[in-house]
Amino acid sequence: MPHLEKWRNRIALVVDDSPSHCLAAVEYLTDIGFAHVYVAQDGKEALDILQTIEHVDFILTDLRMPGMDGIEFLGCLAKASKQYFISVMSEVPRDVLDTVQGIADASSLELLAVMQKPLTPESIYTLLKKSNPNLQTSNTIWPLFNFSTDEVSLALDAHELHFYFQPKVTIVNKKLIGFEALARWLHPIHGVLPPIAFIHHVEHGELALRFFYDLVGASCDMLKKLHPVAGGIHCSINLPVPLLDRPELVDKMQSIVEAKGIESRFIIVEVTETTLMSNLATSLGALARLRIKGFGVAMDDYGSGYSSMKQLSRCPFTEIKIDKEFVHDTVHRPKKLAILTSAISMSQRLNLKVVAEGVETEEDWNQLSALGCDIAQGYFISRPIPEEKVLAWIALWQSP
Secondary structure, three states: OHHHHHHHOEEEEHHHOOOHHHHHHHHHHHHHHEEEEHHHHHHHHHHHHHHHHHOOEEEEEEEOOOOOOOOOHHHHHHHHOOOOOEEEOOOOOHHHHHHHHHHOOOOEEEEEEEOOOOOOHHHHHHHHHHHOOHHHHHOOOOHHHOOOOOOOHHHHHHHOEEEEEEEEEOOOOOEEEEEEEEEEEOOOOOOOEOOOHHHHHHHHHOOOHHHHHHHHHHHHHHHHHHHOOOOOOOOEEEEHHHHHHOOOHHHHHHHHHHHHHOOOHEEEEEEEHHHHHHHHHHHHHHHHEEEHOOOEEEEEOOOOOOOOOHHHHHEEEEEEEEEEEHHHHHOOOHHHHHHHHHHHHHHHHOOEEEEEEEOOOOOHHHHHHHHHHHHHHHOOOOOOOHHHHHHHHHHHHHHH
């Protein structure tokens, strides 16, 4: 794999109280081509080193150390606004390692792997071969943008917000059944910007309703193009929960799909459980009306909130989308696998379609298949596709 060369002339930090383990790690990293490898005996010394150097590209840390241990050290790093590539070498229990992953997921830390001690040249080479250090810069640029509502409004006027479409396929036979519409900003200076750079402006405030109706219309336009070659597929769109308070919303959606010549059953609106609960009383009526009009209704990010079961019993959902936190790599995480198994079983008993988001590997796919999950969505199938390339993707997917 090509990435090993990209680590040459970079900076590493090894954190371990064992001199022999530190010596071995320094030797292996130097052989790969790291320009300098700093060494610390515990987390506090590592933090002191990080204060004195401009940057570090890779941190290899033990968890069990006297003084500041590895968990506390990672917690301190997580509070910083910098992104670090981290690898942990330890033999602690699996549930402790899941906590480490949780710290990374909730911050800008990128946990590359957990490696057994003692470290071997093969293990470190294999890890760095498949890890691209150049992703570090691209992943940290978005928070630097602070676009105003006026700027996003001008982007809407200039048709710079485009819709990409990510496929949803059945797990039992890999049949394409739909897409999710996702927004990207084709910025004239900064290039393609992901939703994190602008989404708060189009989910809340004065632009939200305008953007959502554009999304409904664009999804209908896409379905009209696709139905001749892939009949019966649907399009899922994210509906900001505050819009459910708008009395005209349901009728306006109905008028858009009718004007576009699309049946409402081919549009599925997704609402996130974390925001739905705070607006539940006023939202239930609108969701019920959407169902009566024929639209599908999905609970998005199932498992990421706190009142999922109560909402499932109250809301007229037709499907749930299980949050990627409980989908990717669950085969190695018993607790998350148990949650995934329970969610799929409960949803099936409620006659809800189950969509697993964040399917990134064949291992993820096989695990979902074994559990009887209905539908998969994620990078293992495809990244979001620009509108003009969707037909070509379908032809490739459906080819023998």
